[in-house]
Amino acid sequence: MTSRKLKNGVMGFLVAASAVLLIAVLVVIVWHIFILGVKYLNWDFFTKTPTPMGESGGGVFNAIVGTFLITLMAAAIGTPFGMFAGIYVAEHRGQRFAGVVRLCADALQGVPSIVIGIFGYTFLVVRFRSYSALSASVALAFMFVPTTTRVTEEVLNLVPSGLKEAAYALGARRSSVVWNVSIKTAAAGITSGLLTSMARIAGETAPLLFTAFGSRYVEWNMLRPMSALPLQIFVNASSPYPALQQQAWSAAFVLVLLILLLQYGAKHLIARVLRVKA
Amino acid sequence: MAAQPSPSDRREAARERAFTAASLVAAVALVATIALFLVQLLITSRTSRAAFGLPFLWHSEWNPVTEKFGALPMIVGTLVTGFGALLISTPFALGIAIFLADYAGRKVAEPIKYLIGLLGGLPSVIFGLWGLFVLVPIVGKFEVWFGKLVGSEALVASGTTGVGLLAAILLLAIMILPFSASLILESLLVVPTELKEGALALGATKWDMIQNVELPYVRKSTVGALVLSLGRALGETMAVTMVIGNGMKMPTTLFDPANTLASAIANQFLEATSPVYIGSLIQLALILFVIAIIINVLARVILRRGIQQ
Numbered sequence: 001m002t003s004r005k006l007k008n009g010v011m012g013f014l015v016a017a018s019a020v021l022l023i024a025v026l027v028v029i030v031w032h033i034f035i036l037g038v039k040y041l042n043w044d045f046f047t048k049t050p051t052p053m054g055e056s057g058g059g060v061f062n063a064i065v066g067t068f069l070i071t072l073m074a075a076a077i078g079t080p081f082g083m084f085a086g087i088y089v090a091e092h093r094g095q096r097f098a099g100v101v102r103l104c105a106d107a108l109q110g111v112p113s114i115v116i117g118i119f120g121y122t123f124l125v126v127r128f129r130s131y132s133a134l135s136a137s138v139a140l141a142f143m144f145v146p147t148t149t150r151v152t153e154e155v156l157n158l159v160p161s162g163l164k165e166a167a168y169a170l171g172a173r174r175s176s177v178v179w180n181v182s183i184k185t186a187a188a189g190i191t192s193g194l195l196t197s198m199a200r201i202a203g204e205t206a207p208l209l210f211t212a213f214g215s216r217y218v219e220w221n222m223l224r225p226m227s228a229l230p231l232q233i234f235v236n237a238s239s240p241y242p243a244l245q246q247q248a249w250s251a252a253f254v255l256v257l258l259i260l261l262l263q264y265g266a267k268h269l270i271a272r273v274l275r276v277k278a
Numbered sequence: 279m280a281a282q283p284s285p286s287d288r289r290e291a292a293r294e295r296a297f298t299a300a301s302l303v304a305a306v307a308l309v310a311t312i313a314l315f316l317v318q319l320l321i322t323s324r325t326s327r328a329a330f331g332l333p334f335l336w337h338s339e340w341n342p343v344t345e346k347f348g349a350l351p352m353i354v355g356t357l358v359t360g361f362g363a364l365l366i367s368t369p370f371a372l373g374i375a376i377f378l379a380d381y382a383g384r385k386v387a388e389p390i391k392y393l394i395g396l397l398g399g400l401p402s403v404i405f406g407l408w409g410l411f412v413l414v415p416i417v418g419k420f421e422v423w424f425g426k427l428v429g430s431e432a433l434v435a436s437g438t439t440g441v442g443l444l445a446a447i448l449l450l451a452i453m454i455l456p457f458s459a460s461l462i463l464e465s466l467l468v469v470p471t472e473l474k475e476g477a478l479a480l481g482a483t484k485w486d487m488i489q490n491v492e493l494p495y496v497r498k499s500t501v502g503a504l505v506l507s508l509g510r511a512l513g514e515t516m517a518v519t520m521v522i523g524n525g526m527k528m529p530t531t532l533f534d535p536a537n538t539l540a541s542a543i544a545n546q547f548l549e550a551t552s553p554v555y556i557g558s559l560i561q562l563a564l565i566l567f568v569i570a571i572i573i574n575v576l577a578r579v580i581l582r583r584g585i586q587q
């Protein structure tokens with residue numbers, strides 16, 4: 001066997017081994033979340049609020065409510081900005097300013113979540129003199145907008161130009177071509193992108209630390225401090241009490257399920273788009 | 279005879295204008311956001327600059343009690359964890375990407391790609407939870423073993439916790455792996471098949487082809503992918519915060535508790551009460567923001583060149 005062939009075999013083994021290692025690490029992590037998460041799960045977990053530090057029992061109903069409210073509000077604030085900016089970039093493809101907008105969206109995607117949290121604190125919490133769920137939603141919206149912009153642009157670029165040209169040939173205006181032809185054709189793809197962005201922000205912790213702050217009570221008022229699952233995981237994991245640490249695993253399990261559900265929804269929609277196109 | 283615009287025409291024209299305005303406003307808002315962040319962080323961190331000036335960047339004392347703040351321990355912590363994680367994860371990321379591009383058939387590649395997506399989508403705080411309760415005890419045991427090996431009492435004693443730079447580096451390496459692997463895979467998949475088949479037809483082994491045709495072809499975009507991954511690692515907050523140990527001193531070994539720019543903010547911001555302390559933490563955020571913007575723009579430029587080539 002020549003050295004070339006030997007090298008070929010060795011490297012083939014190494015690349016396969018790195019893939020196996022990745023799978024192993026992933027299985028270990030998911031295994032822990034699943035086993036420990038389910039083990040400590042019970043009905044109280046979903047229906048009750050946290051007990052005072054150190055006492056056993058209680059649940060995270062307040063955090064589940066908070067995650068839904070904060071995430072939905074962030075999506076509601078971010079969607080119009082993200083979608084219109086995406087439409088702008090797609091409609092002005094090749095122009096200098098559209099390129100700048102796209103670059104800014106990419107750069108904003110790379111801004112560390114803790115910086116967004118600090119910004120939310122100095123910009124909103126200080127101004128309104130109170131921690132609030134709304135300031136958390138605005139902070140998360142800053143993460144939601146750039147991803148939505150990029151997804152909207154990408155999906156709009158997939159719309160066949162023949163379709164748009166046909167509409168223009170019939171005398172349609174640009175707004176009506178975008179709304180009635182492009183957006184309608186790309187609707188499933190855009191919705192899928194929105195779900196993916198929601199899955200991303202639902203698990204964010206750092207932007208909530210100094211904005212939503214957390215609360216032990218079930219809170220429906222967006223102008224008051226509120227808990228959320230990622231916050232609860234962080235607080236419980238950092239506490240010295242085993243009962244709270246166990247609850248962190250269950251909260252992690254529920255959060256992962258929620259994220260997987262959103263991602264599954266997104267994937268399902270994309271699959272439908274691709275089927276229609278094919 | 280010129281036609282008068284009908285009411286419905288006028289309505290449509292108004293809608294057209296509103297639509298154009300809305301998309302322009304959103305686009306401008308997105309660009310303005312970057313400026314808004316910069317200005318806001320600059321304004322709210324001015325107490326720190328007034329007290330320490332530029333030496334803030336290289337002073338190595340961070341002491342909330344005496345209110346002397348220098349960012350060097352956090353800058354060092356950020357660079358060590360970021361580059362350490364990149365160093366460990368890059369060979370594996372390359373290996374996984376090459377495996378998926380050239381070795382695995384569809385039936386093997388698709389589930390692995392799905393798993394990579396799954397790992398990449400897990401929230402930072404969940405990696406932190408896993409790191410704190412699973413990885414950190416293992417690192418602690420290793421630290422005790424290593425301490426006995428080199429005869430260091432201090433390491434054996436501190437090994438009971440396991441939190442510190444090493445735990446943060448390992449956890450970060452796992453976290454950026456799916457990200458860099460999928461970015462590298464994307465660039466590998468655009469290598470023209472004719473080039474690869476040409477090399478194989480000339481008698482190259484598979485690895486000859488990968489080494490001499492494929493990897494040179496994707497060199498630039500791989501560098502771009504790694505720079506983007508580094509950007510991720512430098513700004514990663516929750517997971518690092520939970521395993522790095524909130525050490526205020528300049529770390530001297532890899533086992534020391536330390537802080538990154540991000541973890542110092544997450545760990546200390548709610549405790550900070552004095553204006554100088556708060557301003558100094560916001561100053562850390564400003565440094566992190568500037569680094570993140572530079573790295574991301576740089577990576578995009580490299581990636582775009584790599585694609586054009």
